[in-house]
Amino acid sequence: MANGNFETTIGLEVHVEMQTNSKLLSPSPVHYGDSPNANTNVIDWAYPGVLPVANKGALEYGMRVALALNAKISPFIRWDRKNYFYPDNPKSYQTTQSQTPLGTNGYLDVKLENGETKRVRIHELHVEEDAGKNTHGNDGNSYVDLNRQGTPLVEIVSEPDLHSPDEAYAYLEQLRQVILFTGVSEAKMQEGQMRADVNISIRPYGAKEYGTRVEMKNVNSFNYVRNALIYEEKRQAAALRAGEKLVQETRRYDEPTKSTISMRVKEVADDYRYFPEPDLSPIEISQDWIDEVAANLPKSAAQRRQYYVDDLEIEPYDAEVLTQTLAMADFYDQTVQAGADPKRAANYLIGDVNAYLNKTQLELQETKLTPANLAGMVKLIEDGTISTKQAKKVFEAIMDGEEPEAFAKKNGLVQISDTAILLPWVTEVLDANPQSIEDFKGGKDRAVGFLIGQLMKKSKGQANPGVLNQLLMQELKQR
Amino acid sequence: MTFNYFDHDLSDLHQKLLNHELTAQELTQATLDNIAASDGDVQAFLGTNGPEALQQAQELDEKGDFSNPLAGIPMGLKDNLSTKGLETSGASKILAGFKPVYDATVVQKLQAAGAISVGKLNMDEFAMGGSTENSAYQKTTNAWDHTKVPGGSSGGSATAVAAGQIPYALGSDTGGSIRQPAAFNGIVGFKPTYGRVSRFGLFAMASSLDQIGPLTRTVKDNALVLNAIAGFDKMDSTSVESEVPDFTARLGQGIKGMRIAVPKEYFEEGIDPKVAQQVKSAIEQLRELGATVDEVSLPHTRYGVAAYYIIMSSEASSNLQRYDGIRYGFRSPDAKSLEDVYVKTRSEGFGDEVKRRIMLGTFSLSAGAYDAFFKKAAQVRTLIVEDFNKVFNDYDLIVGPTAPTTAYGLGEEINDPKAMYLADALTIPVNLAGLPGLSINAGFVDGLPVGLQLIGKPFDEATIYQAAQAFEDATRWFEKRPAVAEKY
Amino acid sequence: MAETISRDDVAHVASLAKLAFDEAKLDQFTDQLTDILTLFETLSEVDTSAVEPTYSVTPNVNHLREDVADNWHQKQELLANSPEEAADLIKVPAIIKGEDD
Ligand SMILES: [Mg+2]
Ligand SMILES: [Zn+2]
Numbered sequence A: 001m002a003n004g005n006f007e008t009t010i011g012l013e014v015h016v017e018m019q020t021n022s023k024l025l026s027p028s029p030v031h032y033g034d035s036p037n038a039n040t041n042v043i044d045w046a047y048p049g050v051l052p053v054a055n056k057g058a059l060e061y062g063m064r065v066a067l068a069l070n071a072k073i074s075p076f077i078r079w080d081r082k083n084y085f086y087p088d089n090p091k092s093y094q095t096t097q098s099q100t101p102l103g104t105n106g107y108l109d110v111k112l113e114n115g116e117t118k119r120v121r122i123h124e125l126h127v128e129e130d131a132g133k134n135t136h137g138n139d140g141n142s143y144v145d146l147n148r149q150g151t152p153l154v155e156i157v158s159e160p161d162l163h164s165p166d167e168a169y170a171y172l173e174q175l176r177q178v179i180l181f182t183g184v185s186e187a188k189m190q191e192g193q194m195r196a197d198v199n200i201s202i203r204p205y206g207a208k209e210y211g212t213r214v215e216m217k218n219v220n221s222f223n224y225v226r227n228a229l230i231y232e233e234k235r236q237a238a239a240l241r242a243g244e245k246l247v248q249e250t251r252r253y254d255e256p257t258k259s260t261i262s263m264r265v266k267e268v269a270d271d272y273r274y275f276p277e278p279d280l281s282p283i284e285i286s287q288d289w290i291d292e293v294a295a296n297l298p299k300s301a302a303q304r305r306q307y308y309v310d311d312l313e314i315e316p317y318d319a320e321v322l323t324q325t326l327a328m329a330d331f332y333d334q335t336v337q338a339g340a341d342p343k344r345a346a347n348y349l350i351g352d353v354n355a356y357l358n359k360t361q362l363e364l365q366e367t368k369l370t371p372a373n374l375a376g377m378v379k380l381i382e383d384g385t386i387s388t389k390q391a392k393k394v395f396e397a398i399m400d401g402e403e404p405e406a407f408a409k410k411n412g413l414v415q416i417s418d419t420a421i422l423l424p425w426v427t428e429v430l431d432a433n434p435q436s437i438e439d440f441k442g443g444k445d446r447a448v449g450f451l452i453g454q455l456m457k458k459s460k461g462q463a464n465p466g467v468l469n470q471l472l473m474q475e476l477k478q479r
Numbered sequence B: 001m002t003f004n005y006f007d008h009d010l011s012d013l014h015q016k017l018l019n020h021e022l023t024a025q026e027l028t029q030a031t032l033d034n035i036a037a038s039d040g041d042v043q044a045f046l047g048t049n050g051p052e053a054l055q056q057a058q059e060l061d062e063k064g065d066f067s068n069p070l071a072g073i074p075m076g077l078k079d080n081l082s083t084k085g086l087e088t089s090g091a092s093k094i095l096a097g098f099k100p101v102y103d104a105t106v107v108q109k110l111q112a113a114g115a116i117s118v119g120k121l122n123m124d125e126f127a128m129g130g131s132t133e134n135s136a137y138q139k140t141t142n143a144w145d146h147t148k149v150p151g152g153s154s155g156g157s158a159t160a161v162a163a164g165q166i167p168y169a170l171g172s173d174t175g176g177s178i179r180q181p182a183a184f185n186g187i188v189g190f191k192p193t194y195g196r197v198s199r200f201g202l203f204a205m206a207s208s209l210d211q212i213g214p215l216t217r218t219v220k221d222n223a224l225v226l227n228a229i230a231g232f233d234k235m236d237s238t239s240v241e242s243e244v245p246d247f248t249a250r251l252g253q254g255i256k257g258m259r260i261a262v263p264k265e266y267f268e269e270g271i272d273p274k275v276a277q278q279v280k281s282a283i284e285q286l287r288e289l290g291a292t293v294d295e296v297s298l299p300h301t302r303y304g305v306a307a308y309y310i311i312m313s314s315e316a317s318s319n320l321q322r323y324d325g326i327r328y329g330f331r332s333p334d335a336k337s338l339e340d341v342y343v344k345t346r347s348e349g350f351g352d353e354v355k356r357r358i359m360l361g362t363f364s365l366s367a368g369a370y371d372a373f374f375k376k377a378a379q380v381r382t383l384i385v386e387d388f389n390k391v392f393n394d395y396d397l398i399v400g401p402t403a404p405t406t407a408y409g410l411g412e413e414i415n416d417p418k419a420m421y422l423a424d425a426l427t428i429p430v431n432l433a434g435l436p437g438l439s440i441n442a443g444f445v446d447g448l449p450v451g452l453q454l455i456g457k458p459f460d461e462a463t464i465y466q467a468a469q470a471f472e473d474a475t476r477w478f479e480k481r482p483a484v485a486e487k488y
Numbered sequence C: 001m002a003e004t005i006s007r008d009d010v011a012h013v014a015s016l017a018k019l020a021f022d023e024a025k026l027d028q029f030t031d032q033l034t035d036i037l038t039l040f041e042t043l044s045e046v047d048t049s050a051v052e053p054t055y056s057v058t059p060n061v062n063h064l065r066e067d068v069a070d071n072w073h074q075k076q077e078l079l080a081n082s083p084e085e086a087a088d089l090i091k092v093p094a095i096i097k098g099e100d101d
Helices: A056-068 A165-180 A222-241 A287-296 A301-310 A316-322 A326-337 A342-360 A371-382 A388-399 A404-410 A419-432 A434-441 A446-458 A465-478 B010-018 B024-042 B050-063 B105-112 B155-162 B179-185 B219-229 B273-288 B301-322 B338-349 B352-365 B371-394 B417-422 B428-433 B461-475 B483-487 C007-016 C023-045 C075-081
Strands: A006-017 A080-083 A093-096 A103-111 A117-129 A133-136 A141-145 A152-158 A194-204 A214-219 A249-254 A259-265 B045-048 B074-078 B116-121 B168-173 B188-191 B211-216 B259-263 B292-296 B397-401 B437-445 B448-456 C089-093
Touching: A006 A165, A006 A222, A056 A103, A056 A117, A056 A152, A056 A165, A056 A287, A080 B301, A093 A117, A103 A165, A117 A165, A152 A165, A165 A194, A165 A222, A165 A301, A194 A222, A214 A222, A222 A249, A222 A259, A301 A316, A301 A326, A316 A326, A316 A342, A326 A342, A326 A371, A342 A371, A342 A388, A371 A388, A371 A404, A388 A404, A419 A434, A419 A446, A419 A465, A434 A446, A446 A465, B010 B024, B010 B219, B024 B045, B024 B050, B024 B074, B024 B116, B024 B155, B024 B483, B045 B155, B050 B116, B074 B155, B105 B116, B105 B219, B116 B155, B155 B168, B155 B179, B155 B211, B168 B188, B168 B219, B179 B188, B179 B437, B179 B448, B188 B219, B188 B461, B211 B219, B219 B461, B259 B273, B259 B371, B273 B292, B273 B397, B273 B437, B273 B448, B273 B461, B301 B352, B301 B371, B301 B417, B301 B428, B301 C023, B338 C089, B352 B371, B352 C007, B352 C023, B371 B397, B371 B428, B371 C023, B397 B461, B417 C023, B437 B461, B448 B461, C007 C023
Parallel strands: A214 A249, B074 B116, B074 B168, B259 B292, B259 B397
Antiparallel strands: A006 A152, A006 A194, A080 A093, A103 A117, A117 A152, A133 A141, A141 C089, A194 A214, A249 A259, B045 B116, B168 B211, B188 B211, B188 B437, B397 B448, B437 B448
């Protein structure tokens, strides 16, 4: 393989912030970007005497992820405390699930670049709370904002089934998409909504024991993960070839140099003194409850793609684009449901709508476009009410929230397909242009173009080109 | 106005307020005067809030609504109950001057009832101790003998009631911290069933064991206060949604036919023979009142102290990690680095007993010790629960001594932690099993009160009150007054 | 079981608990903890091989809160109580890089 005689083993622990309305253990809002500590209360600050109450929504979001990752949902859960001191950790313990995680024994099928599909086993996944945020001043102080503290996280722990940086990358991409389609998170990397703790070790092929493990925490870009792993593979192999001993340590990825830097060597394992959280009631999850959550689970990207290709006859590539985000896929589904021609609706979303989003830097759900309006416009095109050329104006209007039919009418953007109106115009134009009729009969096709041009002018561009063409040919032949 | 709580119970005060024989302001002022007259001797209050209390009393008088049985009547709160804007330190230096920004649920409930809080009561630091000597601030004395300890950790609450400063106080009980000081001071102290009273706003020591409860002079007073503070609270995941009965409803019904069990283990190790004798005659009294009394066995009693100290200290070590000098309270002025903020703040802010329990708990949870200590203790806890369940299949109540001795001298045991821990042996199992337990005065040995403990089935507080009231009615020990009562 | 606790163990536990003791206190605590551990060790007499642990006696199950946000607007009071704050943030001496978990 890429690394000589060594086999690489990679394990990933991925944290995803779940976009609930309120925090895991307090009713404070979960909202990114507010002023420091605006979304905090006495519970978030771990005031003396406060008690947590767990958020049902967060638990159900965790169940969605468990279902999407084919995990077995535990029928009984007790929360646990993970004890450690840190300024962004107000209780000095994190509320998590260690002894009884929400889900176990899942898997994710990952499509690799070579076209193969690899099944990566998920050891477990659990719900826990996020920490606050520290910023480091250059005045010798650090500053703590607890807005993020208590945001529900789902942590997904893979089995050591990944054997190359590319596999790790593909796993993360696939995992992100699966999570996106559960609707629990937009998993925006740049906002830290998805972060990976990476473990890597190498060992000679055939060795029984895993090699010494290096850990990198909170890497928040898939490319960084890949680069860090590429660097580590090489560094560890070089060290082993040189007869050096690797140490168990925490390292950090440094983007400018695309290398990793040692942070601290673990001489003794951390002692988090986990124990069951006595302030929260245990949770029993019945099959009925699981069924209820499953019923609300959005269809996965893969399920949707299959439906688009098989039933709606969409090109596989287009289906891929439509399922890049849950918002786009949902929008597409609703547009088709509203009666739009699937292919035309897909083309608009992939083409004009995406271009609009790129230009305005808006998210689809931030625009005024609705599935009903897009479907309305597509229908106007399909039934010949407007031309594709007229549709350009209608498109601009529906992006501004206008109703397409009303807009077209108000602005005279209505195509004339009525032969009773068109026929007199055809007769008129033919009568005025005998030379063109001659030319046509002499086999010069150009003449048709000229005549159509005259007719479009006469109709102020509103004539339905298809109908007009048909009518003209019919009349020409009779002359 | 001179006024003496030994002449009035809560029902009596309620009637007088309703009939306008007394105003809330007069009562509050008299209470503050009595505290001023006696607190030099008993040191029960860490702080009083006279102006706020009088203001509240005035508002009540103006409104004139005394329909609630507690309206217009003063009381005191243990200093580990969060009171918005009023200093609450848990008697710890690490929270010196700390003003909470929210009220505990029980405080909200009492306020809604029109109760008037006159101050915060001394305790062992973070409720850790059995003598109130672990307070970072002052030494409370026993109401009956000011050279003796008041018991603990709710020592301030017990002494203030026993000394007639206030008619009732709230305390908290993790391993006996309401019942033992109640016993040492000869009053009624009740730890309700785990989950009966919301813990929201109680500075946590051990979350699976802590309960808030009332300390009063009489059984009926106690039931009235529990009526006001009991009930489900959505803010406390361990508070129970079951219906709260009127705890006074079965008072006066007697105990004829009641089946009472007396565990032989409660009279074994370390019990003072005179205390044992006094308790036995109290039990005899119960028999004379018509109860059937049998000796039973709770075989795992002797492991209670060890299991308790492991579980309690483990939970406490974690609960007290929030006192880190970062967000509120004391931060060591010498802290230069972040590590200093933690280590110096905690080392300077906590007293020795708190540190000892943090150390025990941190150790019990640590990687090599978890199975042998924490988990083992949790398993033994199961056996203790099962012991009780078996007895309660056949009996309505379990009765025994509250404490193995009467109040001991100030400074006598404070330096022997293990001996102090063993002194809780008779109250601890009740917390481990989450049962309701009440201590009532069962007479005196050498001038000091002896406590009789009544333990009931989960959520069957009413039976305990019924029996305790029958006993009280027959013995009327509560009428005896300590010398300090002459100050009013 | 026969767990004992050495002076070094006590020092290690103290570091986990963010406590520091001088030499004399360390000795005193080692003695006292050793004494208390002998009490704890009496539990080894009890056969618990088939006994489930009890971590809580609450009969409650699934006490959960609906996912509804409610801002209590306590920010100013909370910041006012903090030992040091600046620009609505809690101020602490520098977190040294690498301490970061
Ligand atoms: Mg982890
Ligand atoms: Zn985690």
